[in-house]
Amino acid sequence: MLPSPPWSLLTLLSLQGAAVVEPRPVARCEDVQRIELALEPTAAAREICVSPGLTTSLHFDAPASVELQDEVHFEEVVRDRKLLTVMPPPEMSAGERLRLTVRFEGEPASSGITLMLVGHSGQATHQVEVSRDARTRESLRRELLQERARTAQLREALARTQALLEQSGGLRSLIASKTVGRSGVQAQMLKLDLPGPPEGGLSWGSGNSYRSNKSVAAEVWLLNSGPEPWRVAGGSLVDARGVEMKGLKFRQDEDIEPGQLKPVIVEVDASYAQARGELTLTLWDERGRTITLPKVTFP
Template identity: 35%
Template sequence: MPGERVKVTVRFADGAAPASATFWLVGHGGLGARRVEVFRQPRPPDVLKKERDEAQAEARQCQEDKARLLAEREEPGGLMGAAWLEGAGVVASMKLGFLTKPPANALGLDEARSYSYTPTGETHPASVAVRLRLLNPGAEPWTLAGAALVDSAGEQVELARWTLAPIPANGAGAVVVGIKGERAQLGCPCTLKLWEATGPRTFTLGNVEFPVSQQSGP
């Protein structure tokens, strides 16, 4: 019937590789064929294994790219990826420099930028956020599981977090973390700590500052 899908497997009798092949046959109202001929050229098993591994690697990369693109399409706006900017106010941002990075960090840092959001008429920020572009030199993907900010007085605050996707092995990715409310009024410079979902690989960034929003007069 038109549109009907039938899975067909053919097996070759000569004992060479590949030993079989599988096809999906799809019914068509005007282009039907009563006979399907299958030809194949035998190839060494090591060649087939290499092609299989390459196909699996390509499929994994496609899945990672798809997840990244979907996340970018759904990225919210404002602080925490523009998620907290939902009313009148002032958002300030600055590129972070003079940062300290322990040698034991599991990730490298490509770029860091901090943000603050101050509602109109107020002098203290209602929320702050940090956006990082991180480099993963490891052989396994790195998935953000938690984040905390320690201020100059030693007070530690757990951060909300948002990430585009797990940072791929030998690749790069973006991470956004932040806090909202009275707890945003921390004394800086601060220390930012990130840790992964499984395993001991952590990332620490010292001397983190947040910009001061410049309010305009009435």
């Protein structure tokens, strides 16, 4: 079942089109990957998605031997003449790369090919078919059937999404998603006392904080006294116990140019029992220019 549209306080507070700053998404790993050496014999190292805790199996169309970089730290390595199953090291991080060298039987050592295992978080390619020679008719037929099934699933998902979009919009979506209840959205003015020179060329102007059934948000107006434009790239919201609230999201319509006062909106999922008391909000840009706002409170 597809999730409901992501209506939130960011939607309520910024109804005009604008950029929402979130972590850069990782490319989706294919469940089945096919590598045909005969079609691209001189290609650079082919990349294969792997992830700690998930197995990836490589099927070769001819007997082969393999050399695996850092094999001693892998959770699982199972070899056969035409099959290799691996589960990467538990500490493998997203983007980390480990080399896999494959040499087919009967070919000189210098003819080995290099595959690159690339770490991803929570997703991996489960099956990789490595073909030294041209693929058989049966292999092509299996791929055709798989692609047809995938196309049918995508069509069904698209139809469900279109149906949801036709029903979505305005207050009805906020009510249906339980974002807004009888108490509506509570709001209050932020009153922060920040003495001293601006941090990173930024200083506090004014702001408001908000609470809905599912999240809290703050709209903070910042003055840029530095020589370069400023745009939020990350941040943290920490409670009085020093615990950071996870999943902080940002929205900023445009850069804060030197000498300008403009808003940045932040939001994080929170129940009515969470985000209580005085919290500390820290924001920074790609260059590391930071501003810290202590004693931020929510209704």
